Amino acid sequence: MLLDLLGVVYDGDTQIAGAASAIERLRRAGLPLRFVSNTTRAPRGAIIAQLAAMGIKVADEELLTPARAAVEWLRKHDRQPHLLVHPDLEVEFSGLEGGSGRAVIVGDAGEAFDHANLNRAFRELIAGADFVALAVNRTFKDTDGLLSLDTGAFVAALEFASGRSPVVLGKPSPDFFHSALTDLNCPAADAVMIGDDAESDVAGALGAGLGAALLVRTGKYRPGDETRFNPAPTALVDDVATATDWIISRAAA
Structure with a gap:
């Protein structure tokens, strides 16, 4: 399971309704999580602290950001x-x-x-x-x-x-998605992405070979976004809570 942050879990300093409980439900269902964010205004520690203040505990290894990928790229090259x-x-x-x-x-x-x-x-x-x-x-x-x-x-x-x-280095780069999945030991075909950006989150994930990508109507979503980019979302859902319903119902089938 890959989740975007801004626009999916929170807007500004405010948790999107039901986000914390949705993440907890995914954890209880035994689904390994990675939070894949293109946010580049705040360092990792500040993002993790912001989430903790909302009642959402995220370990350092669960958060993948373009800045971390850039540091690795700079060292490699x-x-x-x-x-x-x-x-x-x-x-x-x-x-x-x-x-x-x-x-x-x-x-x-x-x-x-x-x-x-x-x-x-x-x-x-x-x-x-x-x-x-x-x-x-x-x-x-x-x-x-x-x-x-x-x-x-x-x-x-x-x-x-x-x-x-x-x-x-960030979304929609296939390498970014694949790096997150490598950490999860999860085949791309079994992975699901939840995002509010139809281009970078959804089309990017599907283009990288993920099995499904859900577009939420929160954050930057605007009516019609689901038809603007290819591949189109696997499903259009109201928010991360309804995305969680979608995922858990199919995991149990």
Whole structure:
């Protein structure tokens, strides 16, 4: 079982109704869980603490984020990062200053997505630095309840200007989903993804070979999202609680 966080389990600092009890039901049913989030504004410890404050206990190994994947990528390729990320996320990349080459790492930098920072990243890219995107989501549901530009818009600007295509580490990268499933020792065909993003969560999971992907009507979902991307969701459900009903009923069949 793979679950998105923002828009599925919580909005801002508020738990989505029934999320904690749904997660507990999945655990009681014996279904191993991984939380796969494209959130790149907060470090792992802050995400886990936020969930704990909502009554949802998540172990460190149960949370997979693009920042963790990026740290592993940088070490594997012996690169030091040029960061275009939210200031709160920079701590995740400490101790990686000694690589033999450079890589531009782009996440949801928020207000740091200004011309000066984007131009510095652009100049790194045209000088030969590797190009790594933590995610390429188009939008996210912001704290005011409205949609805001997400990382993908700024990644696209850098891609257009530099003529370079990024390595994408978060959803919808198949490697991201497969990494989560490897930790679960679960064949892709037996796995289910729950998300509010029809493109990155749902089509991404199905494109990676997962057996099912459920689109919830919470978070960033807007009517008609279920028809906008291929593959289409296995099912459209109201929220994570009804997704849990769907999963448990089929597991028991």
